[in-house]
Amino acid sequence: xxxxxxxxxxxxxxxxxxxxxxxxxxxxxxxxxxxxxxxxxxxxxxxxxxxxxxxxxxxxxxxxxxxxxxxxxxxxxxxxxxxxxxxxxxxxxxxxxxxxxxxxxxxxxxxxxxxxxxxxxxxxxxxxxxxxxxxxxxxxxxxxxxxxxxxxxxxxxxxxxxxxxxxxxxxxxxxxxxxxxxxxxxxxxxxxxxxxxxxxxxxxxxxxxxxxxxxxxxxxxxxxxxxxxxxxxxxxxxxxxxxxxxxxxxxxxxxxxxxxxxxxxxxxxxxxxxxxxxxxxxxxxxxxxxxxxxxxxxxxxxxxxxxxxxxxxxxxxxxxxxx
Amino acid sequence: xxxxxxxxxxxxxxxxxxxxxxxxxxxxxxxxxxxxxxxxxxxxxxxxxxxxxxxxxxxxxxxxxxxxxxxxxxxxxxxxxxxxxxxxxxxxxxxxxxxxxxxxxxxxxxxxxxxxxxxxxxxxxxxxxxxxxxxxxxxxxxxxxxxxxxxxxxxxxxxxxxxxxxxxxxxxxxxxxxxxxxxxxxxxxxxxxxxxxxxxxxxxxxxxxxxxxxxxxxxxxxxxxxxxxxxxxxxxxxxxxxxxxxxxxxxxxxxxxxxxxxx
Ligand SMILES: Cc1cc2nc3c(=O)[nH]c(=O)nc-3n(C[C@H](O)[C@H](O)[C@H](O)COP(=O)(O)OP(=O)(O)OC[C@H]3O[C@@H](n4cnc5c(N)ncnc54)[C@H](O)[C@@H]3O)c2cc1C
Numbered sequence: 130x131x132x133x134x135x136x137x138x139x140x141x142x143x144x145x146x147x148x149x150x151x152x153x154x155x156x157x158x159x160x161x162x163x164x165x166x167x168x169x170x171x172x173x174x175x176x177x178x179x180x181x182x183x184x185x186x187x188x189x190x191x192x193x194x195x196x197x198x199x200x201x202x203x204x205x206x207x208x209x210x211x212x213x214x215x216x217x218x219x220x221x222x223x224x225x226x227x228x229x230x231x232x233x234x235x236x237x238x239x240x241x242x243x244x245x246x247x248x249x250x251x252x253x254x255x256x257x258x259x260x261x262x263x264x265x266x267x268x269x270x271x272x273x274x275x276x277x278x279x280x281x282x283x284x285x286x287x288x289x290x291x292x293x294x295x296x297x298x299x300x301x302x303x304x305x306x307x308x309x310x311x312x313x314x315x316x317x318x319x320x321x322x323x324x325x326x327x328x329x330x331x332x333x334x335x336x337x338x339x340x341x342x343x344x345x346x347x348x349x350x351x352x353x354x355x356x357x358x359x360x361x362x363x364x365x366x367x368x369x370x371x372x373x374x375x376x377x378x379x380x381x382x383x384x385x386x387x388x389x390x391x392x393x394x395x396x397x398x399x400x401x402x403x404x405x406x407x408x409x410x411x412x413x414x415x416x417x418x419x420x421x422x423x424x425x426x427x428x429x430x431x432x433x434x435x436x437x438x439x440x441x442x443x444x445x446x447x448x449x450x451x452x
Numbered sequence: 453x454x455x456x457x458x459x460x461x462x463x464x465x466x467x468x469x470x471x472x473x474x475x476x477x478x479x480x481x482x483x484x485x486x487x488x489x490x491x492x493x494x495x496x497x498x499x500x501x502x503x504x505x506x507x508x509x510x511x512x513x514x515x516x517x518x519x520x521x522x523x524x525x526x527x528x529x530x531x532x533x534x535x536x537x538x539x540x541x542x543x544x545x546x547x548x549x550x551x552x553x554x555x556x557x558x559x560x561x562x563x564x565x566x567x568x569x570x571x572x573x574x575x576x577x578x579x580x581x582x583x584x585x586x587x588x589x590x591x592x593x594x595x596x597x598x599x600x601x602x603x604x605x606x607x608x609x610x611x612x613x614x615x616x617x618x619x620x621x622x623x624x625x626x627x628x629x630x631x632x633x634x635x636x637x638x639x640x641x642x643x644x645x646x647x648x649x650x651x652x653x654x655x656x657x658x659x660x661x662x663x664x665x666x667x668x669x670x671x672x673x674x675x676x677x678x679x680x681x682x683x684x685x686x687x688x689x690x691x692x693x694x695x696x697x698x699x700x701x702x703x704x705x706x707x708x709x710x711x712x713x714x715x
Binding site: 224225232235236243273320321361385387421428435440 | 466552575577579586590593594595608610612615617620623624627634637676677678679680682684697701702712
């Protein structure tokens with residue numbers, strides 16, 4: 130069995146939630162696997178991240194260097210290609226770093242690439258049986274991946290629950306083994322923080338959230354009137370911000386805000402994982418969608434099949450009457 | 453600047469209910485409305501805007517068959533200068549690596565400074581741009597939401613990372629960028645624009661034209677294979693409220709009150 134590695138994403142010394150989820154994914158590939166955490170970074174932050182992940186992993190490979198102070202996928206890819214055995218199975222979180230790193234890593238290592246994996250159903254010889262989704266989560270698929278020459282596997286956040294078992298691995302310093310990294314052709318300059326808007330949806334208890342189903346900028350009023358009647362605030366999915374109908378600070382999702390409301394009304398939102406990734410704290414979700422097969426109905430507590438352009442004004446009226 | 457944009461024709465999920473066919477081995481494709489992948493459309497708009505500023509031309513390319521030509525035409529109606537169709541029976545069943553291999557061969561037949569793809573398409577893998585860059589051995593940046601052309605054969609690009617924060621980098625040309633939605637406001641394409649390009653001849657290249665070994669692409673070369681489509685049973689799903697609109701609203705208001713959703 131090839132060695133399994135998990136790429137650890139961390140910030141300010143704290144590993145991302147994916148760090149403990151990747152161990153579970155690795156054990157689904159091979160229950161008896163020795164799983165090695167691969168941690169790139171520099172200085173004290175790196176040391177802290179290594180210490181934090183060590184309990185969950187059999188071994189931690191720490192790679193310290195100025196070139197890794199900011200996670201530049203081009204540089205880390207080169208280092209991984211030099212460092213890892215060519216038939217390695219490399220797990221990576223499917224976030225914007227994983228999207229940057231993994232497809233190219235699979236080519237450079239001449240490995241198979243399985244992306245955005247949500248389930249692993251076991252290994253059959255050199256074939257790994259995995260589960261993915263397509264069409265924004267509308268349908269799932271079983272995928273067979275030939276991992277006999279190695280594999281890079283991007284794992285979706287939240288798909289694998291952390292394990293209780295502790296492996297308590299040692300931290301091994303591999304900084305000297307990364308080989309020649311060459312000159313980076315992509316240089317990190319700076320981080321620009323997302324704009325702060327006039328409302329802070331992360332602090333709201335009740336959100337009326339609209340998606341592409343609102344159809345037109347003029348219809349946003351409908352949601353605002355409902356929100357007002359409910360004492361709620363309007364939030365939205367990404368396409369509403371892309372169209373510049375609402376400001377970025379109202380976007381819920383992985384590339385927007387992480388919200389923790391008590392009640393979330395998803396109106397004309399299909400329920401992509403990037404959208405749901407911003408919804409935490411187990412809220413009471415009401416989904417209103419004209420498509421009875423919309424994936425949002427799988428995660429909502431209550432579902433209503435309706436055209437929001439008709440339904441929301443009716444709801445607003447009844448709430449006003451009931452006051 | 454010579455820019456190549458890789459595009460794909462996909463079922464429009466906001467227009468269609470995606471359902472399984474009766475055999476359960478594919479989605480029901482009759483009656484589906486197809487359009488250009490949303491992310492690709494932003495990529496083409498961005499290419500056109502760059503060329504408007506610094507000169508050059510935009511070529512749109514797709515791997516597919518005759519039916520896929522319509523998205524090339526649509527993007528040419530938008531303002532792309534050339535279209536290129538990569539079609540061959542040998543390409544059937546390609547995985548991401550196969551598609552990237554075909555595109556690489558096409559790139560090497562041209563002379564491009566910049567290659568754009570969408571950040572992802574209907575399969576959700578987000579893989580083609582990164583693979584293509586690695587095969588061409590040029591730098592890559594994913595989920596790009598701003599591009600500025602700098603002196604000295606460089607770009608300044610912004611990547612939209614978690615939380616909507618932006619990571620700014622300098623990247624050398626030639627390079628491959630995968631484009632995130634929201635980078636621009638794609639122009640509207642009217643019937644008139646489509647008509648203008650309706651009779652333009654779009655060149656097509658196959659495996660032999662591209663010098664590709666058929667065993668490296670298509671299902672023969674695929675290490676990742678989709679076996680079926682299915683709809684998983686996830687938990688109980690939502691409790692669906694049914695009845696007249698009035699009845700539904702009454703029930704909903706009760707629930708909202710109980711959960712603290714009305715103030
Ligand atoms: C790196 C990355 C990061 C991303 N980050 C985010 C993020 O932070 N947040 C986010 O939301 N997305 C994000 N996305 C985009 C995400 O993949 C989806 O494209 C997006 O969430 C879809 O938004 P939507 O549900 O509003 O639109 P769609 O998926 O188009 O769904 C619209 C829904 O409305 C329904 N509908 C249409 N008309 C009506 C009507 N009149 N009445 C009732 N229902 C109607 C349809 O049935 C459909 O279900 C990201 C994507 C990438 C690649």
